[in-house]
Amino acid sequence: xxxxxxxxxxxxxxxxxxxxxxxxxxxxxxxxxxxxxxxxxxxxxxxxxxxxxx
Amino acid sequence: xxxxxxxxxxxxxxxxxxxxxxxxxxxxxxxxxxxxxxxxxxxxxxxxxxxxxxxxxxxxxxxxxxxxxxxxxxxxxxxxxxxxxxxxxxxxxxxxxxxxxxxxxxxxxxxxxxxxxxxxxxxxxxxxxxxxxxxxxxxxxxxxxxxxxxxxxxxxxxxxxxxxxxxxxxxxxxxxxxxxxxxxxxxxxxxxxxxxxxxxxxxxxxxxxxxxxxxxxxxxxxxxxxxxxxxxxxxxxxxxxxxxxxxxxxxxxxxxxxxxxxxxxxxxxxxxxxxxxxxxxxxxxxxxxxxxxxxxxxxxxxxxxxxxxxxxxxxxxxxxxxxxxxxxxxxxxxxxxxxxxxxxxxxxxx
Numbered sequence: 001x002x003x004x005x006x007x008x009x010x011x012x013x014x015x016x017x018x019x020x021x022x023x024x025x026x027x028x029x030x031x032x033x034x035x036x037x038x039x040x041x042x043x044x045x046x047x048x049x050x051x052x053x054x
Numbered sequence: 055x056x057x058x059x060x061x062x063x064x065x066x067x068x069x070x071x072x073x074x075x076x077x078x079x080x081x082x083x084x085x086x087x088x089x090x091x092x093x094x095x096x097x098x099x100x101x102x103x104x105x106x107x108x109x110x111x112x113x114x115x116x117x118x119x120x121x122x123x124x125x126x127x128x129x130x131x132x133x134x135x136x137x138x139x140x141x142x143x144x145x146x147x148x149x150x151x152x153x154x155x156x157x158x159x160x161x162x163x164x165x166x167x168x169x170x171x172x173x174x175x176x177x178x179x180x181x182x183x184x185x186x187x188x189x190x191x192x193x194x195x196x197x198x199x200x201x202x203x204x205x206x207x208x209x210x211x212x213x214x215x216x217x218x219x220x221x222x223x224x225x226x227x228x229x230x231x232x233x234x235x236x237x238x239x240x241x242x243x244x245x246x247x248x249x250x251x252x253x254x255x256x257x258x259x260x261x262x263x264x265x266x267x268x269x270x271x272x273x274x275x276x277x278x279x280x281x282x283x284x285x286x287x288x289x290x291x292x293x294x295x296x297x298x299x300x301x302x303x304x305x306x307x308x309x310x311x312x313x314x315x316x317x318x319x320x321x322x323x324x325x326x327x328x329x330x331x332x333x334x335x336x337x338x339x340x341x342x343x344x345x346x347x348x349x350x351x352x353x354x355x356x357x358x359x360x361x362x363x364x365x366x367x368x369x370x371x372x373x374x375x376x377x378x379x380x381x382x383x384x385x386x387x388x389x390x391x392x393x394x395x396x397x398x399x400x401x402x403x404x
Contacts, residue, residue, distance in 0.1 A: 001403055009271040017344070021337045022291065022402040024344025037343065038350045041400065045360065048398040049280055052273045 012047040014040065059103035059214050062131045063092045064141040064157050066150045070110035078149075080112035082123055084130040094200050095140060098207035107134045113149035116156075123153070124160045136167055138210045143172025143192035143202050144179065155183025162187065168213040170206045175228050184228045188213070191228050202226075268377070274398075279361075283397035286364035288387060290372030291338060291345045291404035292330030293321075305331035305373035310383050312390075316365040320349045332373030333404045345402055364396050372403065
């Protein structure tokens with residue numbers, strides 16, 4: 001969905017775990033899945049701390 | 055209608071020759087006959103119509119007391135029993151443009167008369183009123199006053215006489231978002247091939263469906279101190295409390311819902327549902343954190359990585375959202391988050 005996000009003007013976008021589970025990955029064990037999610041969110045928070053230009 | 059059409063002209067304090075910006079606070083008033091640009095309007099009507107009165111109001115007065123201003127202006131207008139209101143043109147003056155749109159719509163709804171406003175297509179009044187009022191695109195330049203007034207007069211005469219109104223590009227008004235069926239000379243396949251051939255040859259061609267225009271958005275600045283920042287969770291993936299008590303639409307959304315999460319550590323699958331007609335919600339229903347990462351956000355809050363998770367999750371269903379509705383929903387959510395002092399948002403999208 002990154003191209004769609006860009007098309008509509010989102011400037012900070014992180015590729016997610018997929019359309020049906022953006023912050024999850026059902027193929028992982030629950031613990032690993034949570035780690036995956038934490039990693040994704042940390043990257044999103046990182047992007048919130050960066051200046052972006054148009 | 056054989057009799058002469060009676061028109062009232064709305065102007066701001068400047069064009070009504072009351073004064074400049076210093077007279078912006080002037081209350082609504084009325085003068086008989088045309089004033090200032092109204093004389094050109096009278097000429098444009100020729101023998102078909104008469105500018106019977108000019109109503110005016112200071113731009114600041116209108117902006118600050120809109121309801122009262124509309125009431126007073128309608129009262130002034132009603133005394134002249136007009137068939138038509140011509141408002142402006144306001145060019146790129148925002149307060150004046152909004153006033154022209156508002157008084158035109160009020161005249162249509164309350165006095166049951168026709169109205170034509172005029173302003174630049176980028177004027178704030180255009181976005182607000184173009185769907186309910188015919189707004190002639192005046193461009194930004196006052197130099198176009200005469201041709202614009204004559205187009206406004208022509209459209210006004212058509213409306214009052216019940217004559218057919220042409221397309222926006224033919225009449226010069228700002229598109230109102232209305233679709234009408236019409237017969238085309240060629241079937242769609244031929245038109246598509248014609249368009250393609252023109253494109254290949256580098257000849258001009260025009261799409262029959264304009265692509266949606268997305269507003270340009272200024273990016274928010276970087277968060278400087280994440281460890282004291284308030285971060286909100288938003289999703290367009292359709293998270294709702296179990297049973298969807300607010301009856302949020304699973305598709306073609308028109309609104310958003312709010313889920314309080316103060317003191318909530320995790321999203322229990324038994325307490326939440328995911329309603330969304332655009333994707334298979336089974337995985338998110340099994341574990342809502344696959345859609346809204348509250349568990350991890352609480353962890354990061356405890357670890358001091360972020361200051362605080364905002365106390366509400368804002369949620370909507372994003373399937374087949376019309377751009378206009380989505381814009382409205384987004385602005386509503388953003389307004390709430392901004393006034394709550396939220397510093398950043400993680401929006402999970404499906």
